[in-house]
Amino acid sequence: METLHQPLMQLAQSEKMAVLGGLVAGMTHEMSSPLGIAVMAVSHLEAITQKIQHEFLTSQLSRTSLEKFLKNTSESIAIIQKNLDRTADLLKSFKQMAIDRASERKHEFNLLQYIDDILLSLKPKLKPTAHTVVVDCPKDLRIHSYPGIFSQIFTNLIMNSLTHGFETIPNGQIRINIVQDNDTLRVIYQDNGKGIPEEHLEKLFHLFFTTRYGQGGSGLGLNIIYNLVTQKLGGKIMCESTVGQGTTFTIHIPSAMVQLPD
């Protein structure tokens, strides 16, 4: 078992690096515009400062020219400040996401808030579509676990609904239900997409099982989820599906695994 286990964990690691790579690409893209604007404003400041210096040194400096310089300067400073603030905010949020995903630190978090954060980070994928996501989770449910793992699980499930389930459905619905009873935390993830044929269900979590081979599918996503749920969260995952009606993934995590420390 150990020999099989090892490459799978290495793959989970390489997916994590791929996710980080995507994060870095996203960060570069998002940060380049405010940084570019700030750099432009600094060059402008440099040019008008040189001009005013020249006017001063050659005793050509007029009151109007000085007034214009002061107005221009404060405008440029405001632009630089705003755009650098924006860059710093982006950096902070990306850094937090990278920490959550890369480190395996267990900590306490509000599950509903965390799911909302994940949905926010998927907005560029969801927003251009008419698909909806409804989350039903107790507002005050705090758990002690690995948030990065939950992020990987939900991101993969949602991406699968979008690429496979809703392939030909313009207005699909995703429902995420979180139910807590005494000894189990249940995550019920449902989409009303095209469904999965029965003969595929038994190999669904197998490594490299994909129906989109050669079209961007690698068959990694559900295998990674399976390993995370069973090995990291000590839980189990099941899938039920009806072709033409939709797919439901149910994850059971023993409460003891996500209990808050005393």
Ligand SMILES: Nc1ncnc2c1ncn2[C@@H]1O[C@H](COP(=O)(O)OP(=O)(O)OP(=O)(O)O)[C@@H](O)[C@H]1O
């Ligand atoms: N919500 C869904 N609706 C319909 N089919 C699904 C759904 N989720 C998964 N599948 C099927 O299960 C297969 C395996 O999913 P998995 O996430 O492991 O791989 P993939 O999405 O094809 O590739 P990768 O995730 O590596 O990019 C998919 O190719 C698809 O056929």
Ligand SMILES: [Mg+2]
């Ligand atoms: Mg997938």
